[in-house]
Amino acid sequence: MTEKHEPHVPHEHSDPTISEIKKEGVSELHAHAVAGPPPREEAGPLGGTSRTLWGDAWYRLRRNKLALAALVWILIVAIAAITADLWVPQNFGDPRTIDTQAAATQRLLPPQPGHPFGTDDLGRDIFGRVIYGARVSLTVGVIATAIAVLIGVALGALSGYYGRWTDSVIMRTTDIFLAFPYILFSILILAVVPPDQRGIWPVIAAIGFLGWPTFARLFRSSVLSVKENDYIDAGRALGASDARLLFRHITPNAIAPVVVYATMSIGGAILSEAALSFLGLGVQPPAISWGRMIDDGRAFLTIAPTVVLFPGLAILSTVLAFTLLGDGVRDALDVKMKD
Amino acid sequence: MADELLRVDDLKMHFHTRDGVVKAVDGVTYTLGKGEALGVVGESGSGKSVHALTMMGLIPMPPGRIEGGDVLFRGRSLVQMPEAEIRKIRGNEIAMIFQDPMTSLNPVYRIGRQLAEPLMVHKGMSKAEAWKRAEELLTLVGIPHAESRVKDYPHQFSGGMRQRVMIAMALACDPDILIADEPTTALDVTIQAQILELMQALQKRTGSAIIMITHDLGVVADMADRILVMYAGRPVEYGTTDEVFYRPLHPYTWGLMDSIPRHDVTQKEALCPIKGQPPSLIALPSGCTFHPRCPYATDKCRSEVPEKRFVAEGHYATCHYAGDEGFVRGEVECAGVSA
Secondary structure, eight states: OOOOOSSSOOOOOOOOOHHHHHHHHHHHEEEHHHHSOOGGGOOOOSSSSOHHHHHHHHHHHHOOOHHHHHHHHHHOOOOOOTTTHHHHHHOOOOOHHHOOHHHHHTTTSSSSSTTTTOHHHHSOOOHHHHHHHHHHHHHHHHHHHHHHHHHHHHHHHHHHHHHHHHHHHHHHHHHHHHSOOHHHHHHHHHHHHHHOOOOOOHHHHHHHHOOOOOHHHHHHHHHHHHTHHHHHHHHHHOOOOHHIIIIIIIHHOOOHHHHHHHHHHHHHHHHHHHHHHTTTTTSSSTTTOHHHHHHHHHGGGGTTTTHHHHHHHHHHHHHHHHHHHHHHHHHHHOOGGGO | OSSSEEEEEEEEEEETTTEEEEEEEEEEEEEEETOOOEEOOOTTSSSSSHHHHTHHHOOOOOTTTEEEEEEEETETTTTTTTTHHHHHBBBTTEEEOOOOTSSOOOOTSHHHHHHHHHHHHOOOOHHHHHHHHHHHHHHHTTTSSSSTTTOOOOOGGGGGHHHHHHHHHHTTTTTTTEEEETTTSSSOOOHHHHHHHHHHHHHHHHEEEEEEEEEEEEHHHHHEEEEEEEEEEEEEEEEHHHHHHHHHHHHHHHHHHSSSSSSSGGGGOOOOOOSSOOOOOOOOOOSSTTTOTTTTTTTTHHHOOOEEEEEEEEEEEEOOTTTOTTTOOOOOOSSSOOO
């Protein structure tokens, strides 16, 4: 557009389309449009890479030491759990099986070389059991939260976007779900499951199914505020469909609070799983879960407190890590705190 | 008029609120030819924006309700058209530029993506084609370094630049009609002039018809072929720009003319605002809605609603005395504004 042709000559044809203009070169049109001194406003930021919202958030999260430590801790636990088969049985004995000899000679040992967290009443290495238990805890935490987020976001989006009776029906249903006593209701659900079918999936279903109402409310309120923006009206005026506006334009602008709360919820789901397993309604032996380990160790609390202590610490540290990470994500996504 | 593109026929859009019926648009009639520019002028609340949004089917109903009249675009009724049909027209055949460029772009997407979207939706272009076209469009509206600017986010653009982007977006699909709803109100004066020049240049080249909605007669003077003056939801005067400027018929139009700031007269006479306030649209004055503010009002004005009075082909005013011998624009005392 910088090259200058001869002075502007009128066109032979009266109605050129934009594309025709383009073919002829935009230089004369441009000269026409911004005749006179070059506009001052053109001194915008040029060059350089433009960070995305998430790129920006990641940059800020990295500078938050506490959140970063939490993230590192979660990654350590996750990697240890995923790779457990490769190194736990070789070094600490297989914590998933009962070695009759060990059960007789090595029961309830205090922490010592070879058994950093000691052993339980059946001579199994507690460190190894904590590592394997992380599998159940993290799986339940992540998948149950994902289910809750999916249901909650879908219903919250419909509710906030369409309003009216859709909103009323969904929100009243949400109110009813929120009025259920959470743990009692999951106990009820799991009590219906026959004992031989209990395990990780019924727990995930119960926690996920009961967790969505908060997400629905959160996302609904977020959608309500985002949909009032001018760019949504502009999008509609350009011919965008409801689905496009809702999922392509509103959701990316409204999802941040859900991401924050979901991160924290993973910790909550881990706690719920521990509680349900402690009550014997969650995963069944020989599967390992932190809540189950605390339940098993209850009887030996006075003579070998380490049996309860270490799975307890595992729950505490992991749940705390998810909460701190959630806090960090909230700060990172808050554009008002931008520096 | 050569090729009739749009016919607005006695359009009435009323809002049913708790406080009563708001007659936001009440009997607007005009036609728009291919490539013509219409200026719609009026104070805040005169129904000029609502009439445009009604045409586009962008007024939520309820509370809005079309009480009568029709809008024919290429002979097809936009009022009766199902949502799925009208969506293909929005942004494609009739596009709109909004008032506030600062809030009309989605903050989470790159400019190029937002320009590409209507092209992909309406013209079925591939992503690569659409992005290439986005670059051309940015160049067309006078944004330098388009090839790198398409990758920038809205916050990296100034107000004037964003309005250029909005214009580019509206022009993306080569619309037949471009509705500009106070496109320069949110911009400062020097940028205003640039944007108006740009729109004029683009209109000449693309052959789109323009409906320019503004409260500023000065803005439409240069640009419009015809002018529609609205007051309290009703059309008060309609005619070619020359006729409305040189032979205005309605006392309200006279008042608007006196309210244009001028630099060639003494400070004392510089600005003569119309006395009083626009009426509440719920409780409209009886008879002619302008009579409480009209210095020429008679008993007839207070009791009878004036019909359209044509003084020339395509030039009418809704005033009992329009065109009468001796009923001419007089000297107004400028109360309230003195040096």
